[in-house]
């Protein structure tokens with residue numbers, strides 16, 4: 358089984374990816390949080406920083422683009438090509454209201470004819486510049502019945518890999534991933550399919566494996582942020598558990614992310630905001646962390662934040 362780290366806007370940027378990759382079982386692939394090119398296809402400095410080869414030295418990284426304009430998408434892809442990337446991932450899954458209202462991300466799924474024309478143009482353009490396309494999709498905007506026709510469109514294009522998160526846009530992250538829809542995707546897709554959605558433990562992975570014996574790749578987001586040792590557990594590479602060593606690794610990982618943000622971001626407030634977002638998941642690595650999470654959430658200075666984090670590492674048992 359191959360394991361991919363899901364793109365998570367605001368969290369899995371290069372600082373996080375590198376720290377994760379250093380301390381835990383490396384993922385087989387990492388995807389950048391979506392890069393959103395301007396109308397003329399230019400990428401923001403922040404986005405360029407996230408894909409710079411020197412910021413991703415050991416990382417098998419696939420840049421992801423969020424766009425519904427073929428020209429802008431291709432211009433951005435060309436920039437990525439110049440930085441050495443050979444594959445680009447198209448985001449057809451972002452459920453955010455503002456993104457969907459502009460007909461991007463999962464919002465693009467409401468316009469199958471436009472999507473078809475867009476795919477035709479970008480596939481032609483990508484071939485010219487020598488790049489491959491992978492797609493990360495939800496199964497519709499409002500209704501899973503949209504997925505059959507969408508799969509017919511995808512099947513017409515030379516997509517290298519199709520990552521399916523079987524929820525519709527209006528679900529956001531509620532309800533359960535729809536396994537029937539995923540089964541349809543696996544059946545209809547001429548290219549390899551990757552499952553994404555709610556894998557948080559060996560049990561949840563095994564359930565998916567039992568239902569889809571031919572599946573050989575999964576993407577994991579929140580489960581991995583909540584428990585960075587998860588891939589070791591899933592890959593069954595971990596012998597007996599060494600709680601002391603895990604705690605040490607988690608602490609070193611936290612320190613690396615924290616120092617990384619302190620170096621590149623201006624203002625402690627911004628750094629604390631980022632760290633709190635990471636902790637909203639990471640606290641689940643510990644047992645009974647609710648009160649401690651409140652303390653982290655309330656921290657207004659580096660001193661308060663560091664004290665709250667120390668308390669977590671000193672007081673709490675790992676899950």
Ligand SMILES: Cc1cc2nc3c(=O)[nH]c(=O)nc-3n(C[C@H](O)[C@H](O)[C@H](O)COP(=O)(O)O)c2cc1C
Nearest residue numbers: 363364365366390391448522554555556577578579
């Ligand atoms: C805070 C947050 C940010 C996300 N950012 C992105 C993104 O930039 N690109 C993308 O394709 N998906 C994004 N996703 C969706 C995840 O990649 C993934 O599809 C989703 O969380 C379901 O997988 P999971 O249940 O393993 O977390 C985001 C999800 C969350 C919760």
